[in-house]
Amino acid sequence: MRNYVQHGNIVDLTAPVDGVLSGEGFLTGDLFGVAATDASVGQKVSTYLEGVFDLPKATGAGLIEGQKAFWDATAKKVTASNTGNTLIGHAVETAAAAAVSVAVRLAR
Known part of the structure; x- marks a missing residue:
């Protein structure tokens, strides 16, 4: 197929705008991914769009498995709140309100 890209x-x-470190999540428009390497602002960076990643979580509210x-x-953290935030996937484990990270399966 001639039009297949990857x-x-x-x-x-x-x-x-502030660059990205390997393992950090970031948005490009509405597309969320996790950087495979470090990159400065404006540089191309290999970005995972699929998989399960341990990501920083906002404290104060927990997430349950499947949520x-x-x-x-702004905070560069996963949250259960959809208000002003972008859907990136689903929690694959329960994370208490005080937890600082959560495993998330990225959505497409």
Whole structure:
């Protein structure tokens, strides 16, 4: 097939305005991914769009296994709140309100 570009689980995206470190989540428009390497602002970075990743979580509210997970782009943390945040996937484990991270299966 001549128009096939790539599988799509890892794509090259432009690093956000403050750059990105390997393992950090970030948004490009409404597309959420996890950086495979460090990248400075404007550089292309290999970005995982699929998989399960341990991501920083906002404290104060927990998530239960299977619950929708949203990305707070300002705080750069996963939250259960959809208000002003972007859906990025689902929690694959329960995380208490005081937990600082949660495992999330990225949604497409």
